[in-house]
Amino acid sequence: MVIQEQLSLQQKLEILSDAAKYDVACTSSGVDRRNNGMGIGNAAACGICHSFSSDGRCISLLKILLTNECIYDCRYCINRSSNDVVRAAFTPEEICTLTMQFYRRNYIEGLFLSSGIIGSPDNTMRLMCETVIMLRSRYNFGGYIHLKGIPGASQDYIDLAGWYADRMSVNLELPTADGLKQLAPHKSRKKILTPMRRIQKQIIANGNILLGEDSAHYGKTSLYGGAEASADVRAEMSDSILSEHGGMLHNINDISPGGALSVVKGRGANTRYAPAGQSTQMIIGATEESDYHIVTVAEALYQKFDLKRVFYSAFINVNHDSSLPAQHDGEGVPLLREHRLYQADWLMRYYGFKSYELLSEQKPNFNVLLDPKCDWAISHLELFPVEINRADYYTLLRVPGIGVTSARRIVKARRCAILGFDDLKKMGVVLKRALYFITCNGRMMYNTRIDEDYITNGLIGVEKLNNYQIEHHHSYRQLSLFDDTIGDVKLWQKNA
Amino acid sequence: MAEERMIFRCEDSVDGIFTAIYKAWEYGTSRSSVELNICATMRLFVQYADVEADYGIALKVADTIRNRLSEEVYNIVWRAALSDCADKAEHIYRFLRKGFRMGASVIDYRQDEDVNAVCRMSEYAGREAHKYTGFVRFEENVNGVLVARIAPKNNIVPLIADHFADRFRQENWIIADVNRGCAAIHRAYMEPVIMMGISGDSIAARTTESADETEFKKLWSSFLNSVSIEERRNRRQQMTMMPLRYRTFMSAEQ
Ligand code: SF4
Numbered sequence: 163m164v165i166q167e168q169l170s171l172q173q174k175l176e177i178l179s180d181a182a183k184y185d186v187a188c189t190s191s192g193v194d195r196r197n198n199g200m201g202i203g204n205a206a207a208c209g210i211c212h213s214f215s216s217d218g219r220c221i222s223l224l225k226i227l228l229t230n231e232c233i234y235d236c237r238y239c240i241n242r243s244s245n246d247v248v249r250a251a252f253t254p255e256e257i258c259t260l261t262m263q264f265y266r267r268n269y270i271e272g273l274f275l276s277s278g279i280i281g282s283p284d285n286t287m288r289l290m291c292e293t294v295i296m297l298r299s300r301y302n303f304g305g306y307i308h309l310k311g312i313p314g315a316s317q318d319y320i321d322l323a324g325w326y327a328d329r330m331s332v333n334l335e336l337p338t339a340d341g342l343k344q345l346a347p348h349k350s351r352k353k354i355l356t357p358m359r360r361i362q363k364q365i366i367a368n369g370n371i372l373l374g375e376d377s378a379h380y381g382k383t384s385l386y387g388g389a390e391a392s393a394d395v396r397a398e399m400s401d402s403i404l405s406e407h408g409g410m411l412h413n414i415n416d417i418s419p420g421g422a423l424s425v426v427k428g429r430g431a432n433t434r435y436a437p438a439g440q441s442t443q444m445i446i447g448a449t450e451e452s453d454y455h456i457v458t459v460a461e462a463l464y465q466k467f468d469l470k471r472v473f474y475s476a477f478i479n480v481n482h483d484s485s486l487p488a489q490h491d492g493e494g495v496p497l498l499r500e501h502r503l504y505q506a507d508w509l510m511r512y513y514g515f516k517s518y519e520l521l522s523e524q525k526p527n528f529n530v531l532l533d534p535k536c537d538w539a540i541s542h543l544e545l546f547p548v549e550i551n552r553a554d555y556y557t558l559l560r561v562p563g564i565g566v567t568s569a570r571r572i573v574k575a576r577r578c579a580i581l582g583f584d585d586l587k588k589m590g591v592v593l594k595r596a597l598y599f600i601t602c603n604g605r606m607m608y609n610t611r612i613d614e615d616y617i618t619n620g621l622i623g624v625e626k627l628n629n630y631q632i633e634h635h636h637s638y639r640q641l642s643l644f645d646d647t648i649g650d651v652k653l654w655q656k657n658a
Numbered sequence: 659m660a661e662e663r664m665i666f667r668c669e670d671s672v673d674g675i676f677t678a679i680y681k682a683w684e685y686g687t688s689r690s691s692v693e694l695n696i697c698a699t700m701r702l703f704v705q706y707a708d709v710e711a712d713y714g715i716a717l718k719v720a721d722t723i724r725n726r727l728s729e730e731v732y733n734i735v736w737r738a739a740l741s742d743c744a745d746k747a748e749h750i751y752r753f754l755r756k757g758f759r760m761g762a763s764v765i766d767y768r769q770d771e772d773v774n775a776v777c778r779m780s781e782y783a784g785r786e787a788h789k790y791t792g793f794v795r796f797e798e799n800v801n802g803v804l805v806a807r808i809a810p811k812n813n814i815v816p817l818i819a820d821h822f823a824d825r826f827r828q829e830n831w832i833i834a835d836v837n838r839g840c841a842a843i844h845r846a847y848m849e850p851v852i853m854m855g856i857s858g859d860s861i862a863a864r865t866t867e868s869a870d871e872t873e874f875k876k877l878w879s880s881f882l883n884s885v886s887i888e889e890r891r892n893r894r895q896q897m898t899m900m901p902l903r904y905r906t907f908m909s910a911e912q
Contacts, residue, residue: 175877180884197824204825211899212792213911215886218895222792225885263874264881266804266829267796268822478889495889574766585769 165231165249175260177250181230181241182276185333185443186475190222190271190306192438193328201302202266205328205438210271223274223308224264228252228289232278234348236335238448240480241278251280254293258301265305272306272328273297283314291319294326298431306438311361313353320360324436329470331441332358337459341449345486361440362467368435439470446503447496448477448486452526457506457517464510472507476500502528509534512566513559531622536562539599540621543612546599550586551576562621563596583607595621667695668709668747670813672739675747676716678709679754687755692747723754728762734780740813741783749775786810787817793904794818794833797875798868804831805865807907815842819850834861879910 169177191209211220229251230241240247261273275293280286290309297303309327311320324330332354336342339351442463446456460472476496479489489495506528509515513535520534521527529537539546539562548557550572558569571589575581582602587593597607598617610616664685668678675692682690695708723732735753738746752772757764767773787810796804804826808815815835819842822833827847834841836858844850905911 172877172880176880176884179881183885183887197827199827202826202828206791206821208788210788210792213882213908214896214900215882216893216896217887217890218892218899219887219890220899221882221885224881260877263870264878266826267798267874267878268792268794268806269878271792476890478887489889497890571766571768574763575768577763578767579769581769588774589768 165229165251169250171256171260174250174252174256175226177248178227178230178252179225181278182225182227182274184240184475184478184480185225185274185276186219186473189329189441189471190308192470193306195304195437197304201304202262203272203304205271205304205306212268212270222271223306224261224270224272225274226252226257226260226276228257228275228277228286228293229280230278231280233281234279234346236346236349237481237483237486238345238445238477238479242481245481254289254296257293258297258303261297261305262301262303265303270305272303272308274308276310277312279312279314283312284316284319287312287315287319287323291322291326294323298326308438311357313349313357315357317357317360320357321364324361324364325431327436328432329438329441330361330436331443332361334442334444334459334463334472336449337444337446337451337456338449341451345448358440358442358467361436364435365439365468440467441469441471441473442467443473443475445477446474446500452521453499453503453506453528454517454521454523454526456503457510457521460503460507461510461517474500474503474507498530499528502530502534506534514556532618533562535560536595536621540614540618543614543617546612547601547606548599549604550600550602551580561596561599563592563594563599565590662705663689663691663703664705664707665701666690666692666707666709667697668692669711670694670696671711672736673713673716674709674711675739675750676719677712678747679751680715680719681707681709682751692751694744694747697744723757727757727764731757731762731765734765734777737783737787737817738776738779740816741779742812743775743779743782745775746779749779783812783814783817786812787814789904790814791818791821793900793908794822795908796831797865798871799864800866800868802830802868803864804829805861806831806833807836807861807865808833809837809903809906810835811903813838813840815840816852818842819844819852823850832861832864836861875909882910 189209190205191207193205194207195205197204209222211222213221215221227241229249230247231249231251232239232241232243235242235244257273257275261270264270265272273294275290277286277290280289290312294307294309297307306329307327308329308331309323311323311330311332313332320330334354335346335349342349342351342354444456444459451459456474463469463472476499477487478495479486487494506515506517506520509520510517515538520538528534532540539560545560548561550558555569555573558564558572559566564572568586568590572581572586572591575585575589580603583593583597586596586600586602593607598610598612598620600607610620664682666678666682666685668674675694678692682692700706720732720736723735735750738750738753743749749772753764753776756767756770756772760767764773765777768777790808790810794806794808796806799805813835815833815838818833822831822842823844826844829844830846831844832841834856839856839858840852840854841856841861842850842852900911
């Protein structure tokens with residue numbers, strides 16, 4: 163495989179952004195950082211979309227590969243070694259220039275850098291580290307950086323990367339080890355989970371060292387027990403970080419003897435390791451797993467690896483590979499399934515649902531006609547109706563048509579007065595869903611029955627249009643996860 | 659005469675609205691209301707008083723809201739006053755009357771019409787401001803100054819200036835609202851200044867592109883083309899998330 167040397171920056175950008183586009187995450191959220199006074203840039207925890215591509219996804223980062231050259235041959239991937247495509251590679255300087263110039267024109271929040279495997283995992287990870295270190299140190303870039311951890315790269319590089327990137331991610335690729343063996347013969351579950359575990363350890367060990375402005379986040383990091391540590395312990399840890407950090411900087415010089423990286427001095431590194439946490443993604447529908455399987459895997463990742471996000475990517479047969487599900491004329495990309503998984507993911511992260519509440523071995527797949535929350539509510543009618551003026555916050559959250567924002571508003575507003583159905587509308591409750599499940603001051607909105615078939619029929623009418631639009635996405639209107647989008651920008655963006 | 663109902667009319671600005679509210683309050687809350695002087699309908703049997711915006715008075719009102727209610731309530735009222743809703747002045751007036759009775763928790767009282775209206779206007783302006791933190795496009799001119807033009811519905815320049823001042827601290831930049839003729843002007847390492855009465859011509863005169871500008875625009879445009887996934891093509895979704903009205907000055911997104 164030969165990397166084309168004579169390409170212009172424009173051509174490289176076309177090739178290497180095209181090759182990166184199947185990575186779904188484009189989030190820039192999760193970290194608040196003011197300008198440090200030495201250069202350009204800051205980061206906003208809420209995430210900012212700078213554009214939307216013609217597939218309707220949020221664009222917030224310059225999402226590119228360092229190179230699309232790859233020694234591996236993953237069946238689902240456009241960059242696999244057996245494909246005959248033009249190969250290109252950026253130099254670190256080119257990436258820095260693009261990032262800086264795009265950033266100051268407000269095109270982007272920052273950089274999302276991934277790469278095919280060039281030479282070896284270590285060689286690849288070294289180049290990626292070099293690039294972000296250059297961006298932070300020489301160009302004083304203070305915007306957002308999302309960096310991929312390359313499976314099989316050695317621990318030193320993983321340890322280094324997180325001091326320069328806001329977010330780290332290692333792709334799980336496929337939900338099961340078997341699927342991986344089938345489709346990505348050069349990767350293994352172990353090679354993927356090892357860096358993931360390492361990143362988690364680094365985040366835990368170094369997440370509670372809060373300096374300066376970050377100290378406001380003490381409460382949050384106490385999940386890791388950090389906030390409870392005494393001042394002495396913190397100081398000691400901070401010392402060890404600083405010296406360890408010094409050690410790392412020393413390492414860089416080892417990596418690149420006398421090379422570009424000797425510019426690294428003091429500035430540029432984070433005060434914490436990967437402050438925006440870790441995420442991953444898996445491909446949906448290339449292999450045989452059930453939805454139940456996928457949500458339990460996601461749940462385990464959240465619990466055991468402390469991931470910030472799991473992204474789901476509807477499989478697209480880009481290589482027209484006959485051993486993978488066929489998609490003639492682009493039909494059959496499992497978008498509705500992906501959508502249901504994001505909804506379920508949302509329920510697990512923000513609504514306190516457990517995977518076993520949503521699905522089971524007996525009921526392994528999501529209902530195509532109903533969203534997971536409605537589906538759950540209908541099979542738990544014994545818990546309804548719920549009285550709006552009395553039910554606690556978590557009970558309210560479980561009512562279809564009531565989201566995080568509206569539940570909060572209800573809890574506050576009912577301190578002042580007894581709420582009626584008109585009031586609920588003002589609070590953003592979607593009554594056409596909620597009306598089957600609630601009472602206001604003891605009364606239902608209409609004369610509806612608490613009956614499974616009856617409610618299902620009523621709700622499917624509401625849902626049908628949505629689902630039709632997801633499947634026929636050319637005419638698809640609004641990819642809102644639930645109806646609780648009011649006042650919460652984040653909820654609008656599935657991939658953000 | 660003093661028994662008569664009085665409507666205090668003011669210009670569409672935060673200072674104007676706050677000043678009119680102050681005057682209306684003085685006159686007596688039970689027989690006064692506040693409206694923008696762009697509201698055309700005149701009614702019979704009411705008196706109208708035109709109020710000149712007064713910075714000193716407006717500041718007093720602002721401080722009172724901050725001190726007697728809270729910083730959070732103040733921010734909500736401030737954003738609502740920057741929204742483009744025609745009846746905002748009266749809603750804010752009534753909201754504040756309730757607020758001074760109930761205290762800072764007035765914002766939890768969403769079932770109330772005025773509270774709901776003010777919160778909604780505030781969210782509306784806030785949401786547009788948030789969108790523009792992403793959709794503002796700077797063009798580098800021959801002097802190296804970054805110039806952005808926007809045409810927002812709400813008066814959001816004051817809402818986004820600080821964000822960009824922090825982000826692009828070391829840059830000289832201008833964000834101009836071409837409809838309102840107001841602009842945030844930022845000199846490197848200084849606080850941004852909001853200026854009124856900026857003409858379209860004076861902005862246009864500052865938009866001669868630098869040599870690099872054309873190249874980076876082209877690069878950005880090809881990036882946008884290549885990141886999109888054909889199999890997921892969904893123009894309507896794109897339209898929902900980024901309606902055309904935002905794109906007037908986004909040359910690559912049209
Ligand atoms: S390692 Fe596999 S998924 Fe990654 S670029 Fe290479 S072929 Fe593609």
